[in-house]
Amino acid sequence: MATLLMVEGWLRSTGLCLPPLIRERGHRYVLFTQDPALYPAAHSGEPHPVIDRADEIVRVDTNDLDAVTAAALDLAERLPIDGVLTTCDYYLETAAVIAARLGLPGAPPEVMHRATRKHLVRSAISEAGLANPAFAVAACWESSLAAAATIGYPLVAKPVDLNAGTSVQRVDDEAGLKDAFWEITGVERNTRGQPLSRLLLLEELIEGPEFSVEAVTRGGETTVIGITDKSITGPPAFVESGHMFPARLTPAAAVTIEEFTRDALAAIGYTHGLSHTELRLTPDGPRIIEINPRQAGGYIFDLVRLVTGSHPLELLVDLSLGKAPQIGSERATATSAAVFFVMSPRPGTVIGVDGAAALDADADVVRWHLPTPATAGYPRSNDAYLGHVLAVDATGGAARERAEAAVGSLRLRFADGSTATPIGLPG
Template sequence: MAHLLVIESWVEGTGRLLPETLKRLGHEYTFVTRNETHYNDENTKEIHPIFLNAKCTHVLETNNVEELIHSLKELHSKEKFDGVLTICDYYIDTVAQVAKALKLPQAFSDNVSNERHKHYVREAIETAGLPNAKFFVTRSWLETKESADKLGYPLIVKPSDLASSAFVKLVHSEAELKQAFEDLETFTHNFRGQAREPLWLLEEYLSGEEVSVEAVTYQGKTTVIGITDKSVTGAPYFIEDGHMFPAALNSTLVKKIQEYVVKVLKAVGHNHGISHTEIKITREGLRVIEINPRPGGNYIAELIEHVTGINMLDVHVNLATNVEPDLSSAENKKGSAAIKFLVPPSKGKLKTLQDKNSLDSNEKILRWTMKDVCGLEVDDPIDNACYLGHVIAQDLEGLRAREIAETALAKLKLEYA
């Protein structure tokens, strides 16, 4: 049994799965956060699993790495940690620095700081001579405007250092570009209170199907677990509203995607850890959208386990404790599993969500969860934080899990006050 140090977490998705994973594997953990209330739902009295399963919780300033390392050295001398991890994008680099300072194993690559910044990934792919989206990195409005004119509209504006598709926007004109620029300019700190890097990443708009490649790298060797499909709500924002594993692709294309991603991971220096690489299949060929050096969010880890038996969070924990993960069942895929999210169409005050009973009577729905929407005020949906709930479906015989999930969710009726 190991005693792990967990520094911050996601609130939903893998944030709820990790505590139970650690408990099931027989490990204990100490949780460190700067803000306990971040994990509370003001609409319920539920205690988040990250607190329920922790050996203890310490409130420390996780946004000041130097101060955090000083505090954790004292804590480590008393409690003796065996490894350090997180699953929250905003603290991956923090974990890497803490692990180095405390001489502890961790689940990320040596180059994880660069992997976390989208413009560094673009530059590394370009340097390696691999197929890449056209892009510009800018730091002022004049530079942004001039770069957009060179790139041409429509184009994508995105931050380099955020997650969950936040502030990723498709723009068609200089006026829309100016608005997107100003939106990011005024967003000086991310959702965890960390100062943002003041730059804008402009990319050509890539048309085509989007998938993600789930892989594990151990001591420099990468094993591709499979490919997940993705659906998004569409412009101007790109909110992920569904996934299926494995994606319904022909074997030739699957091989091309896998080979491309392995080359890209090598180019960016990814030598250890799980990777969730988003790929666009365009007419011109394969292009990277971004690389995430951690398990895929939005319960993708759960979908993978239903199909392969491989628990990606188990793998993540193993990597953080220097244990080689068993990936032998990656080739033994059985059927498909899918998730579909309920996204509110617009802002407003919600009244009811009808026909939830239909989910209970559907034997192909493995589980579902929905918020109590009565009287709930919602904002315009602009990123993945807007979800009101989700359903997870399975097709043991083939690749119809997405269709099953979408049909089930379509029967629900969301009403505004």
């Protein structure tokens, strides 16, 4: 049995699934958190798994690198620590620093610092000579105007250090640029209380279907597990409405995407860890949207497990323990798998979901989660999900259509008596 140090965790998706997996593997973990109340109980009253499955909880200011590192060194004096991990983007660099101080496996801290800042990733890709959209970083309104004039509208505006697609948006003109500038630079801290850079990243808008590459890197060697097909909604934002694994691609296109992803990871110096690289396949070839130096969220890890037999969260645990990841070590149960997210077309309180009970009778639906009551709003980021439906195709590549059909059969029922079809469905 190994003892892991978990530095905070994600609230949903991977944060819900990793704690029981650690226990099922026969390991235990100590949780470092600034506040256990960050992890809310389920509607049923069941404690959040991050809290419930922890062998020990240590309260420490996880946003203070010196304090959390000192706490880790103190912990290691009384309890052998075998690995350090996190499922939360905002603590990836912290986990890397702690692992390095304890002499445990992990990404070099300076690499994780670069990989978690979008503008530094863009610069590294350009410096490596890889194809890259035009981009600029702005700290003031005047430099934003000048950068937009150089790049040209339409363009994409992003914060450099937020996640889940927060505040990422298409900008078509100066008025939209002003809105994006103040939205992005006006926020001082992220949802975990960490100070933000308050920089605006402007990028050339790139067109083409969107994919993500799920990979694992150890000792500088990157193995691609597979490519995910992604669907986007919520303009002018870029909200992920669904994923299917594996993506429908020609063998030649898949090879091109995989090779470009390996080159991009090498460009940022990535030598250890899981990665979830988002890109678009343009007429001129692949172009990186973002590199995420972690496992995929949005239940993509479940899709990968169903189709390949490899569980990315198990690979995360193995990597943290210095073990070679075993890809495809379990039997696959589907040829394709897809998740589609339930989002509301308008604000309001959703008190029920008509049609949800019928999902249990759908042989293609592996799992669905639609807790109510829920507060809904027009989606501006991936945090707008009210729930999800996960479906499979045991023998073919139609899992996406099956997940979409399942969500299309639902009606959101609001407290004011109205109903609505979830947003983001095709057609």
